[in-house]
Amino acid sequence: MRKGEKIIFGAMFASVVVLAVVKVNKHSQDEGEDPGIPFYSTATPVVEKSAAKTMHLFNCKKCHSIWGVRDFTQSVPAPSLDGMGMFRSEEWLYEYFTSENPQEILPSRLKAEYRMPSLSSATEQERRDLASYVASLKVEDWYFEETKKARYEKLTGKEYESDEAKN
Ligand code: HEC
Secondary structure, eight states: OOHHHHHHHHHHHHHHHHHHHHHHHHHHHHHHOOOOOOEEEOOOHHHHHHHHHHHHHTTGGGTOOBTTBOOTTOOOOOOOSTTGGGTOOHHHHHHHHHOSOHHHHSOOOSOGGGSOOOOTTSOHHHHHHHHHHHHTEEEOGGGHHHHHHHHHHHHHSSOOOOHHHHO
């Protein structure tokens, strides 16, 4: 091999190595990027504080998870409250929480002791703040399908098929 050829091959080899390193780095960035927590709320601190009190009083976490957390000693298949504001409006929630019989609004597939209880014994202000808070619970777009699927399966007890899967 002549000196000129060595230089050319050397340069070609070096650029292949550089390209490979760049590609691997880019790949690991795409794969390893932490998308963060998908849940968020837009509630004011006053509403949040009021809702937290009511939620504690009625022990929502016994049956529902919120901020990804629930009481794991219980096994009620209730939908997560995270992202509930993507599915229910504040008005709907207020009606639901006010009803003496929530199952008239949303039928249950569960045994009586697992069903959504009436919150009609809470004060009107408490129910309003709670409705406002639950309506403010959202999920980021990238987690929406997952949330929809989990909720569907909890409410129906059936496996969710996405629109794509149906085609
Ligand atoms: C005893 C268990 C239990 C408790 C306690 C409970 N829930 Fe529920 N909740 C359910 C179940 C189960 C459902 C699904 C409907 C049904 O089966 O009655 C539900 C439904 C709901 C829904 C509508 C869900 C949807 O996907 O549309 C909301 C909102 C809700 N609950 C909020 C709350 C809040 C807020 C609290 C506390 C103040 C609470 N729940 C306390 C069991 C419970």
